[in-house]
Amino acid sequence: MAEGDTLISVDYEIFGKVQGVFFRKYTQAEGKKLGLVGWVQNTDQGTVQGQLQGPISKVRHMQEWLRTKGSPKSHIDRANFSNEKVILNMDYSDFQIVK
Numbered sequence: 001m002a003e004g005d006t007l008i009s010v011d012y013e014i015f016g017k018v019q020g021v022f023f024r025k026y027t028q029a030e031g032k033k034l035g036l037v038g039w040v041q042n043t044d045q046g047t048v049q050g051q052l053q054g055p056i057s058k059v060r061h062m063q064e065w066l067r068t069k070g071s072p073k074s075h076i077d078r079a080n081f082s083n084e085k086v087i088l089n090m091d092y093s094d095f096q097i098v099k
Contacts (some may be wrong), residue, residue, distance in 0.1 A: 006056045009038075010084040011093070013049040014066055016077035023048050024097045026071035031095035034058045041098035050098075053090045 014023070019042050027040045027048070036058055040050035052059050067079040 007054065007087045007090060008056050008084060009051060009053045009087045010058050010059060010063070011049070011051050011082045012063070012066055013043075013047050013080045013082075014070070014076060015079070017073075017075040018048045018070065019046055021071050021073040023071045023074050027073075028067070028095050030065055032064060034062055036062055037090050037092035037095055039092065039096045039098045041077050043071050053087065053092060 012099040021029050024040045024042065027050070031038060031052065033042075034054065036054035038053050040048060043049055052062055054062075062072060062081070067076065070076050
């Protein structure tokens with residue numbers, strides 16, 4: 001397996017104006033487009049959090065998207081990534097919006 005194909009899992013939390021601006025829908029669409037699996041949800045603190053799993057190169061692309069782009073009407077102040085680890089198999093079969 002090439003370096004860029006190593007599977008990783010990483011948790012994320014996005015701060016800023018990220019609720020009520022279709023952030024979860026766009027995150028799900030971008031994740032699916034990249035072939036990633038995981039989930040995204042709003043928190044009671046006004047942030048968006050979730051988990052990404054997939055090939056390291058695709059996860060890095062998604063992290064950059066979460067850090068700088070997001071949905072068209074969102075305003076991202078910062079993105080925190082944590083619990084990054086190499087995995088052998090993905091825990092999810094899809095990229096889901098959790099209510």
